[in-house]
Amino acid sequence: MKVSKLLRRVKKLNKKYFNRVKYYDFFKKLPIIKNTVLLDSQQGNNLNGNIFYILKELLENPEFKRFKVLVVVRKHRIGEFQSLLDTYGLKKAELLEMESRAYYEWMAQAEYLITDTSFWPFYVKKEGQHILNTWHGTPLKHMGKRDTSGFLNLGNVQRNFLMSDYVLYPNKFTREHMTQDYMIENLAEGRQLMAGYPRNEVFYDNEKGRNKIRKYLSENRVIADRSARLYAYMPTWRGKVGNVSSDEQIERVTQHLYEADRLLHDDEIMLVNFHPFVASSIDLNQFVHIKPFPKEFETYDILNACDALITDYSSVFFDYAGAGRPVYLFAYDEEEYLENRGMYLSLNDLPFPVSHTATELVESLRNPVYPDLSEFRKEYASLDGKGSSRKILQKFLLGISSGLQEDEFSYNGKQNVLLYAGNLKRNGLTSSLKSLLSVLDTTKYNYFISYGGGNSDSKREFIAGLPENVSYIPLPGKANATIPQKIQQIFFRKNFIDSEEMKKVYDEISPVDLRRLYPGRRFDHVIHFTGYDYKRVQEFARYPANRTVFVHNNIGEEIRVRNALHDRTVEYAFNTYDHVAIVTEDLREPTLEYCHRPDAIRLVQNTIDYKAIKELGNHPIEFDETTKSTHSVDELKELIDSGKTYITIGRFSPEKGHSRLIKAFEKIWKNDSSVNLVIIGGHGPLYEETLAQREQSPARERIAIIQSMKNPQSVLRKSDFFVLSSFHEGLGLVLLEANIQGLPIMSTDIPGPHGFLSRYGGLLVDDSEEGLVDGMQQMLEGKVPVLDIDYDSYNKNAIQEFESLLIK
Numbered sequence: 001m002k003v004s005k006l007l008r009r010v011k012k013l014n015k016k017y018f019n020r021v022k023y024y025d026f027f028k029k030l031p032i033i034k035n036t037v038l039l040d041s042q043q044g045n046n047l048n049g050n051i052f053y054i055l056k057e058l059l060e061n062p063e064f065k066r067f068k069v070l071v072v073v074r075k076h077r078i079g080e081f082q083s084l085l086d087t088y089g090l091k092k093a094e095l096l097e098m099e100s101r102a103y104y105e106w107m108a109q110a111e112y113l114i115t116d117t118s119f120w121p122f123y124v125k126k127e128g129q130h131i132l133n134t135w136h137g138t139p140l141k142h143m144g145k146r147d148t149s150g151f152l153n154l155g156n157v158q159r160n161f162l163m164s165d166y167v168l169y170p171n172k173f174t175r176e177h178m179t180q181d182y183m184i185e186n187l188a189e190g191r192q193l194m195a196g197y198p199r200n201e202v203f204y205d206n207e208k209g210r211n212k213i214r215k216y217l218s219e220n221r222v223i224a225d226r227s228a229r230l231y232a233y234m235p236t237w238r239g240k241v242g243n244v245s246s247d248e249q250i251e252r253v254t255q256h257l258y259e260a261d262r263l264l265h266d267d268e269i270m271l272v273n274f275h276p277f278v279a280s281s282i283d284l285n286q287f288v289h290i291k292p293f294p295k296e297f298e299t300y301d302i303l304n305a306c307d308a309l310i311t312d313y314s315s316v317f318f319d320y321a322g323a324g325r326p327v328y329l330f331a332y333d334e335e336e337y338l339e340n341r342g343m344y345l346s347l348n349d350l351p352f353p354v355s356h357t358a359t360e361l362v363e364s365l366r367n368p369v370y371p372d373l374s375e376f377r378k379e380y381a382s383l384d385g386k387g388s389s390r391k392i393l394q395k396f397l398l399g400i401s402s403g404l405q406e407d408e409f410s411y412n413g414k415q416n417v418l419l420y421a422g423n424l425k426r427n428g429l430t431s432s433l434k435s436l437l438s439v440l441d442t443t444k445y446n447y448f449i450s451y452g453g454g455n456s457d458s459k460r461e462f463i464a465g466l467p468e469n470v471s472y473i474p475l476p477g478k479a480n481a482t483i484p485q486k487i488q489q490i491f492f493r494k495n496f497i498d499s500e501e502m503k504k505v506y507d508e509i510s511p512v513d514l515r516r517l518y519p520g521r522r523f524d525h526v527i528h529f530t531g532y533d534y535k536r537v538q539e540f541a542r543y544p545a546n547r548t549v550f551v552h553n554n555i556g557e558e559i560r561v562r563n564a565l566h567d568r569t570v571e572y573a574f575n576t577y578d579h580v581a582i583v584t585e586d587l588r589e590p591t592l593e594y595c596h597r598p599d600a601i602r603l604v605q606n607t608i609d610y611k612a613i614k615e616l617g618n619h620p621i622e623f624d625e626t627t628k629s630t631h632s633v634d635e636l637k638e639l640i641d642s643g644k645t646y647i648t649i650g651r652f653s654p655e656k657g658h659s660r661l662i663k664a665f666e667k668i669w670k671n672d673s674s675v676n677l678v679i680i681g682g683h684g685p686l687y688e689e690t691l692a693q694r695e696q697s698p699a700r701e702r703i704a705i706i707q708s709m710k711n712p713q714s715v716l717r718k719s720d721f722f723v724l725s726s727f728h729e730g731l732g733l734v735l736l737e738a739n740i741q742g743l744p745i746m747s748t749d750i751p752g753p754h755g756f757l758s759r760y761g762g763l764l765v766d767d768s769e770e771g772l773v774d775g776m777q778q779m780l781e782g783k784v785p786v787l788d789i790d791y792d793s794y795n796k797n798a799i800q801e802f803e804s805l806l807i808k
Contacts, residue, residue: 322381
């Protein structure tokens with residue numbers, strides 16, 4: 001990278017970025033300041049709920065007077081926070097602007113940190129810091145891995161639970177679902193604290209506060225007098241900021257409010273507490289009987305002043321009904337919501353009336369039903385009551401038990417195995433890992449799949465298809481490092497920096513990032529399954545466990561042809577990891593170019609889920625929304641049916657040899673114009689070039705080019721011959737897949753495919769265009785039989801090889 005380009009990047013960075021980068025210096029150099037407590041509610045967006053009532057207890061109870069208290073706040077909310085603190089006389093709290101220099105300093109210095117959600121991904125828990133996570137409600141909606149819309153991005157919440165000294169649960173129901181669905185069992189080393197939520201104390205001893213708020217509402221003409229009937233409406237936000245569904249939701253909510261406002265009487269007022277995005281999009285001044293929650297008071301104080309709660313899928317009803325107050329569920333979109341999100345409990349199983357229109361809702365409010373809530377309260381609110389905040393703080397800050405129940409997180413005693421899977425792109429590496437997990441006995445060890453954060457269809461498919469007892473860990477955020485260290489990493493990738501100098505940098509930053517990404521119980525085995533992603537290769541080389549890095553391809557050729565790997569990182573890893581696992585014996589010699597420890601190289605062949613692959617071949621040919629093809633599905637079927645069809649599958653990349661395959665096919669086509677060629681690939685740098693070559697080919701009408709297809713097996717099954725035209729490969733799993741689908745297979749005679757096809761008597765041809773022509777002609781003449789391979793026996797041997805890596 002040119003220096004000028006680097007300087008342009010630096011100029012784009014703002015003050016917040018530099019504050020954020022400074023955190024790493026603060027982490028390394030600043031000492032923990034004793035008796036300091038940092039409170040963070042929803043990453044500085046709110047000051048309510050559990051965090052607010054813990055703050056009150058901290059500042060009003062003399063037991064905790066020695067503690068300095070800091071409250072994290074977003075810049076645009078400072079005025080609102082300060083007003084709330086003034087209303088309650090909480091003058092000793094110090095507001096800490098999020099993303100300021102002081103914020104990052106205190107994140108590195110505070111002795112005690114309390115959150116109701118999660119700290120940002122940059123944060124690393126230091127030795128001497130203690131964390132309490134109160135969370136923010138008994139879950140009704142599916143959480144963690146069961147949240148169909150957000151299951152890929154649970155990583156930051158998951159790691160926050162794992163680094164907590166205490167996680168607060170108000171009931172066993174919450175404990176069970178949160179620990180299971182965020183997959184923290186067998187990893188978490190903190191304690192589970194069973195106690196009532198601090199925010200719920202207001203329902204049990206605050207008649208004075210209730211009267212104060214009703215007086216305020218009367219004096220400010222929100223209600224005619226204190227005897228007015230107050231309803232609190234607290235709906236769940238459903239949409240995503242900035243998309244069409246948000247606008248649709250706002251329009252629907254507005255229509256329901258119009259209808260409710262028309263039906264309510266003058267002695268009835270509905271106080272509404274919306275998600276901030278909705279609140280800013282709906283003008284409540286247009287209504288007569290509908291008003292916003294007063295910002296001058298904390299949310300639960302206002303809720304306590306109301307006569308009934310109206311909600312939908314929000315966990316607030318567990319709190320309100322637990323205190324014996326009436327609850328009404330307004331689920332105008334129940335069917336749609338269940339389809340998109342899902343819930344642990346059916347609304348029909350809850351002891352509350354459910355309405356689907358504003359008319360039904362108002363009618364329910366006018367004709368209240370008082371169900372027996374004793375069993376409900378026993379199940380979900382038996383721990384609520386006065387004094388929860390004090391008891392929790394006594395335990396967390398002073399080490400006094402106060403009679404609270406606390407337990408260790410469950411651990412089954414099995415060894416923990418981490419498999420790093422890269423970005424889970426739709427390629428052979430991901431298919432290989434999927435096959436491995438499908439045939440392994442995943443009950444012998446605790447397996448955890450880790451992958452780069454973000455959303456993609458391929459990640460969604462892979463994670464959704466994991467075996468039930470395999471957990472996963474998405475990796476949020478970026479590694480902490482100083483600006484010079486960041487620049488050094490860039491220069492090292494370009495080979496401008498000496499390896500020994502860079503080793504010192506990685507020796508410093510890697511252990512810190514590993515602590516950030518994987519808090520909790522250490523893994524016994526760490527396996528970098530892809531072997532790519534040089535930063536993670538460097539990090540895992542420094543993880544204190546039994547370490548394995550996989551080699552799926554000819555490393556030298558990957559470096560020279562594709563620049564897909566960093567040569568000095570490869571050499572360091574191959575001589576540092578405990579095992580270097582090659583997937584075929586043919587890769588031993590190329591691997592020895594970088595690995596100077598022959599004894600560290602282990603043969604671990606890829607497994608193959610042949611039953612699933614065969615089943616996929618029976619599916620109809622279908623394209624995805626993202627598929628690009630020179631032919632429609634119907635045109636492709638017609639092409640395949642019109643003559644003998646050669647097929648290859650592999651990314652559009654130089655090493656796959658697609659160009660010479662097209663040239664070889666043209667020579668076959670000259671003698672038999674009924675033959676076809678189908679090339680299916682994922683993304684790659686040569687896609688457009690391959691399309692252009694097809695366009696210039698005299699045989700273009702018989703050539704189909706397809707990019708990005710979720711299930712290529714259906715096309716593979718209906719083809720006649722499989723050709724691997726690569727210049728270099730690992731094993732080439734697609735050879736096995738083609739064999740499973742019943743096709744004759746051939747490959748250029750290169751390391752990787754050579755060992756497999758030699759073992760089973762397959763066709764190997766010269767590594768040239770002429771060799772491809774010769775093999776394709778033999779196929780057309782029926783001289784290449786389908787290989788007879790016992791995949792049960794093959795997999796059994798491959799599993800033994802893999803599990804041998806897990807013997808320390």
